[in-house]
Structures are given as structure tokens and as C-alpha cells.
Amino acid sequence: MVYRTSASMNEKEIFERIQGGDEKALELLYKKYYRMMTKLVITNSGTEDEARDIYQDALIVFWQKARSGNLVLTSKISTYIYSICQNLWRKELDRKKRLSSEERDSPVSIDMDTAEKEKIIARCMDQLGDTCKKVLMYYYFEDMSMQDIAEKLGFANTDTAKTKKYKCKKKLDDLVKSQYSAQDFLD
């Protein structure tokens, strides 16, 4: 007997679209496996909110690895994402356990300095233009090459992308440094 399925092309197609940065494909995947992935967390003492968070985090890990070319996928996409979910949820359960025992022993101390600095950087990111943000995100998160960034954003050539990235990063660095100084002054 012969068995054919429409899905074998679909998996490959979806993966190729993800590698190419198609966010719609990511949305499709998200919907497709939502029940399956959230079930893992919910049936292991998680809430729906936690399940959704873990699944989104896992999907973004998958996205980043696929986009940066660090992933040769031969198992099913769902299998791969499922194992990421398992890992993330296990870590979260361990963290909760540690946190609750620490709270019993001593008050929890939050690293105000790190949190404050992170907020500063987030605010500075918001001050950048859209193109700057995209260039930086593609370069530093998706690990895209200058050529790919140039193509994606419609720059004339690789050099243009390189220059744009340099200027945007410099602007961000300057904003952050000035904010840090201001913060130090106020402290």
C-alpha cells in the first residue's frame, strides 16, 4: 500500500518560510500547536498564562535558531518545539522551587541596579527610528548578515547596511551612556 500526505511538504515549506523571516509562518505555527504545547505545561501544574508564556518563549527560541542558520531540522517542527517547552518548563519549576525555599530562609533581594539599567536601555531603544530598530534587531537577535539585512530592508547594498548599522548602534550607545551618567548623577 502507498501512503501520501500533504503534510510532508507543509513542514518543509513552513520551515523554509521561518528561515526566511516570514512572521506569518510563525503565527501559523503558533496557532497550529497551541493546544499541544500548552497542554504540556497545564498538565504539569502550570496555569494557562504560564503555558502560553512558555510556548511563546520556546517558539521564539526556535525562530532565532532557524533564522540564524544554526538549525538543521529533520525531526518534526512540533517535536523540536515540544522539547524546548519541556526544558523551559522544567527550569521554571526548578526556579519556583528554589525561590520558595529561599523566601523561607531569607528575604529575597532584587538586583535593582541591573533592573534599572535594563529599563534605561529599553527606553533608549524606543527612541530609535523603526529602521534603526529593525537593523539592530536583525543583526543582534536574528544574527543576519549585512547582505541579508540589505535585501530585507531594501538598502542599496551591503555597505549601506553596514553604515546604517554602525550609525544606529552608535546612537544607541550614546543614548545609553548619557542616561547612565544622568542616573549616576541622580543617585
Added chain:
Amino acid sequence: MADERDLELLDDYLTNRMSEQDRSAFEQKLQADPDLQHEYALQTRVIKGIRDARIAELKSMLNNVPVPHAPGNALATKIAIGTVATLMIAAGAYWFISRDEVTAPETKSDVEQQVTQEDAQPLPDAPPSEPKEEEITTPEDNPVEEQNQTSAGTEQSKPSLAKKPEPLQAPTDRSKEPVLDVFDPGAEEKSPESKTDIQPVLKSGKSSLLVETDRENSRYKFHYQFKEGKLFLYGPFEQNLYEIMEFFTNDKRTVFVYYNDRFYRLEETDTMIRPLEAITDKALLKKLREYRSSK
């Protein structure tokens, strides 16, 4: 003061765009230069900030995607089951009234069995650390190997994460199970062997059946039709959310649709528009799931 070239190298270092050799050389430089170390600390934070911003953006995008409710809420599930049962009874009545459209009474199934969440695919093997991103070889022309891997993974899944959740069974009316001709994709013609064995299957890859979907049809909300050599699906069939499964035995083809955790057998003897009715036969469902997971 770290110079421009150092800052470029630092950027490459922090984004893994450096060769192993250059990395060692740079690390030595870093150790000897306090200004560079200061810049390193700052840049680590800034780059993390850029990555966090992108993650937040992607999460926000996903949050805006409408999704089905996750399973597990007992009350919500009971309400859903009640609603589905009511709708199915209404659908059954509608079908009964409009029998002139459906000419294959043997496929009648009055109440759709609530497919429980436990029917999801088996748990894969949980890797001991982060999932490996290095080369994993086999592409899809080795389905048997992959199937073995999947089933091995099921046996090895960690006990702390439950293999199967509590089943949620809807009250079903079993008095009207489909009677005729349950297709068994695992059985050869007149095979003396047990019908539950999986026969070795020659996997030919992609289904060649042309499919058109109509998501806007006001009359047919979850139906199908074979016409002009194509399969028409009426209902919420977004691309990549459904799967066509074709089985060929001798010169006969049997077609199933997989959608939203359920399987539907399709009659292609005529061009009638028929409602999609979920398969309830457990043995058949098991077989179909096994084939799906073996690709």
C-alpha cells in the same frame, strides 16, 4: 580608552562573528585592558537590551494571534462539551432533514466523540540539556528511522513530566457507530495476519490531490466535495492547518483529512457536498495517528 578597532572587535566577539583563533587573541587583549573590560560590560547589556526588545516584539505579535482555549479548565471543558453535544444533536437533526444531499448513509455518525486532549502526539525524548542545534541528519526519506526515534523517545520521557494527562471523556452516544466498511490502512487485501499490524508502507511523499478551500461559504461551514478532480473543503481550513492523507491499495484510493486533532474520511464516489464527520473508531484512529507520526 578603547579605540574604534577594539570596539569593532568587541562587537564581533559578542555576536560570535569571530574565528576561534581571533577569539583567544581578543580575550587576552580584554584581560589586559580595563577600559575595554568596562566597554565589554556595557556592550553586553546593550546587546542584551536589543535582543530583549526583539523578543518583546515577537511576543506581542504572538499575543495578538487568536488561539483556541488551552485544555485543562474542567468547568470550561464541561460547558464546551455540553455545547458541542447540543450542536451535534442539532447537526444530526439537520442532516436527517436534508438527507437528499447525502447519499452515503453508511458514513452517518450522530454524535461526534469529543476527541480528548490525550490524543495528541506522543512525548518526544526530552534531551538532558538544551536541545541540540547541531546537524541532525535524516531528512524525511527515512520515515521508519524517524518513527523508531519517536517511539523510543516516548519510552524515555522523564517521569516528572507526565506522559498522558487525565482523559476528559465526553458522554457519547455509541448506539449509532458507523457500521459499514471501516477502512483499515494497515491491512492488505485478504491478509491472514492481524489487522492491527502496521504493514510496511511505501512512502511516496507528497499528496498530489489538488485542494481548494472555501472559508467564506455561508451555507457550508464544515463540508467537502470532490469535483473536477479536486477536493473542495468548506470551512476554516487555513493552509498548513489541515492535512490530506491518501492511501492507495491496488487501484483504490482512500482519502482522509486531518484537522484540529480529528480525522475525517472522505467519500469520492460522486460530487455531492457532504458534511465532514469525525472518525470515532479507535483502532482506525490509532492507525491514522501512527501513519501521521511516521512521516
